[in-house]
Amino acid sequence: MSYAPIVPLGGYAGWAFLNRTMDSQKAAFAASADLQNRESYFRDKIGSITTAEELVNDRRLLSVALGAFGLDDDINNRYFIRKVLEEGTLDTGSLANKLSDKRYLALSKAFGFGDYSTPRTVLSDFPDEILQKYEEHQFEIAVGNSDETMRMALTVQRELPELAGKPTSENTKWYSIIGSKTLSVAFQTALGLPSSMGSLDVDQQVSIYRQKAETVFGSADPAQFTEPDTLNKLVKLYLLRDEMASVSSQSGQSIALQLLQGQGSSGAISLLL
Numbered sequence: 001m002s003y004a005p006i007v008p009l010g011g012y013a014g015w016a017f018l019n020r021t022m023d024s025q026k027a028a029f030a031a032s033a034d035l036q037n038r039e040s041y042f043r044d045k046i047g048s049i050t051t052a053e054e055l056v057n058d059r060r061l062l063s064v065a066l067g068a069f070g071l072d073d074d075i076n077n078r079y080f081i082r083k084v085l086e087e088g089t090l091d092t093g094s095l096a097n098k099l100s101d102k103r104y105l106a107l108s109k110a111f112g113f114g115d116y117s118t119p120r121t122v123l124s125d126f127p128d129e130i131l132q133k134y135e136e137h138q139f140e141i142a143v144g145n146s147d148e149t150m151r152m153a154l155t156v157q158r159e160l161p162e163l164a165g166k167p168t169s170e171n172t173k174w175y176s177i178i179g180s181k182t183l184s185v186a187f188q189t190a191l192g193l194p195s196s197m198g199s200l201d202v203d204q205q206v207s208i209y210r211q212k213a214e215t216v217f218g219s220a221d222p223a224q225f226t227e228p229d230t231l232n233k234l235v236k237l238y239l240l241r242d243e244m245a246s247v248s249s250q251s252g253q254s255i256a257l258q259l260l261q262g263q264g265s266s267g268a269i270s271l272l273l
Contacts, residue, residue: 002032002033002035002142003032004145005018005029005146006021006025006146007143007146007147007150010147010149010246011149011239011240011242012240014147015153015235015239018143018150025139029139038060038063038064039064039131039135041060041061041064042060042064042065042127042131042134043127045058045060045061046061046121046126047121047122047127049119049121050119050121050122051113051119052081052082052085055082055113055121056081056082056085057078059075062081063075064130064134065107065111066081067138068107068131068133068134068137069103069104069106069107069110069133070103070137070155071103071104071107072141081107083095084096084107084108085107085108085111085113085114086113086114087108087114088108088109088112088114089105089108089114089115090114090115096108096109100179102176102180110129136158140154140158149239152182152185152186152238153186153238155183156182156183156186156234156235156238159180159182159183160183160222160225160234161225161226161231163177163183164222164225164226165223165226170220170222170223173222173223174205174206174209174210174222177209177222178198184197184198186234186238187209187238189238189241189242190216190234190235190241191209191212191213191216191237192212193209193212217230217233217234
């Protein structure tokens, strides 16, 4: 049986509780029998896997491999995953490089089936590398089962510093943020931008993100999110604005319900109109 993380409150108060209890909750989650069984199988078998075909043909191994990169939903897309793995990452024309979702690139690079004559699966520290990622992603999913906003915040906390610290241009980093479903939603919410932002030309989006980030954080450079204080400010803004939007929505629904109950549907509709 898997351990279910405890998230007794929503919003920033819930986030503060989760952070205070993070170490103990992660330890309890990692010690759960279900997770231990999956990890034990992966640790015992992965060293003997030398081709992408072998990996995708073992569903138990594949579930851990995909889960380590947040790609759990692709468990039945075996042909697609095999192609991603076999083509590797060294050729700029490979499938992993062409896909906008860079989780596939990370997956292919980590296993190395298409990049090296001997894949990385045979390395002694490879199981630890993948299982650490697996536990992180699975814990986030488990938290999300209680509160999806908390899961988003955890993902931002894990992914953004790595992205922000890459030796790429400011605009390239913004392109990556825009291309990430989780990061783009978090930034839109934290910066008070509408979800319709995604319909704009990508360069227009970058310009708007840069302007808003400059106003809110004092800099337009995503590299600032390698700093814990700036990262925490972003996460706090995301949670507080999301909570405010939720309260506002609930209040509107409550008013509409009161009108319907108090005056009948036709009278309420005429008032709302």
